[in-house]
Amino acid sequence: MRKPCCDKQDTNKGAWSKQEDQKLIDYIRKHGEGCWRTLPQAAGLLRCGKSCRLRWINYLRPDLKRGNFAEDEEDLIIKLHALLGNRWSLIAGRLPGRTDNEVKNYWNSHLRRKLLNMGIDPNNHRLNHSLPRPVHQNPENSTSTASTSSLMKNDTNNQLVRSQQRRDNDQVSDAGSCLEDEAPGAPCGSTLPDLNLDLSMSFPSSSSLGINKDEDKEKKLNIDPNLSQQELVPSSAATLVLFQ
Template identity: 75%
Template sequence: MGRSPCCEKAHTNKGAWTKEEDQRLIDYIRIHGEGSWRSLPKSAGLLRCGKSCRLRWINYLRPDLKRGNFSDEEDKVIIKLHSLLGNKWSLIAGRLPGRTDNEIKNYWNTHIKRKLRSHGIDPQTHRPIKGSIAVIHSKTVPSQLSTVVTVSPQNGAVDNSFTIRPKTDISSDNVASTSGTTTDEDIRQNGDCYYNDNSGDRELNLDLTLGSGSTSLVRSGGRSGNGSSADSKPWWDPVTAARLSLL
């Protein structure tokens, strides 16, 4: 069958973009807006593949990009989101205004992976690497529909604990929804979880749902165990949540 090539390779430039090419792309998008990437290069007078134009715009030229170093807060958000979502860079990027999936992916591969390993944590599984096992205790308080999870790393790190409770028990403050994508809408529809880090005064409301095949913090059964759905799994996973607190 074979797919038609995304562009006429013989007549397209590759490699680093020149200032002139950047300017052409910026000017064109300023006037015509984003989209129609396939036809854009020709219309804009660029000898580039549409894909390449899109990538250049999204990852480098977009005016709302933050650029510069990642803050500690952003680090934490990335790590926590990655522990829940895995390599879903676009979803993670959607929660970090001004950051792109490519940027986060690169940052993860070059900085965070190393940082986690140095703390004895496997960056892929977010579990302690053999030899630096954390002890996880959890205590559910049914009357309050909340669970207190205590994590005691054995590698000398400071103990940590946090509380998880259904989001409806708290104020309706949400993290800013920046992407406005279907995913965010799904998140709102499918449920959410409130995450409170007891070790400090910051609270991180991840407000997430997950794709298929991952561990989930999302409600999958009755919150109070009264069997409102077929399976009786808790609506959040304390082990996954515990992993978060390690970071």
């Protein structure tokens, strides 16, 4: 039987208070990110270590960007999701100042719906004929250089999808990358014809992320870590154009 991560009856749950935040910030400033399990007691917090870690990583860390996602960031998330599936921490690692939780939330609340609205199955990034067709079916644009971000500015069409979103949510989790979905040897481009997926990736700044694990994963994924962040940021022409 697994031991609970903390003594539940002695810990606070729910939203963090300003005082709790301050205690955590003060402690980590003084001692750094150490053993999360012992941190709460040492910092005088009635929280479990997991909760402290999450609060710090997702909310209190000083290098967090916060605020709206830029179009470049949206496009990058979509590309990376097509490539990596729901590996949010890896995706977030390519977005300086963004957390996996933030990226995941943004995907589920914005980007997923956006793709659905374009008639793209967000699980596999392929055109789904049972879904609403995209609104921009101008053949001249079908090699579209328009970014997905700019395509769906009009959110009114999303209403139907929104109500469907919750019902769909239990189907989300099998989102695999196209790499996994493809038959062995079949290039990603066979279903993402115009997706100029440069798989080269750079390391995020070591100050902001758990680098070592990312490095390991990148090795497993054969991702070249030596190239700059810029090389991953999609050109507008490289934006997902999934219609054939």
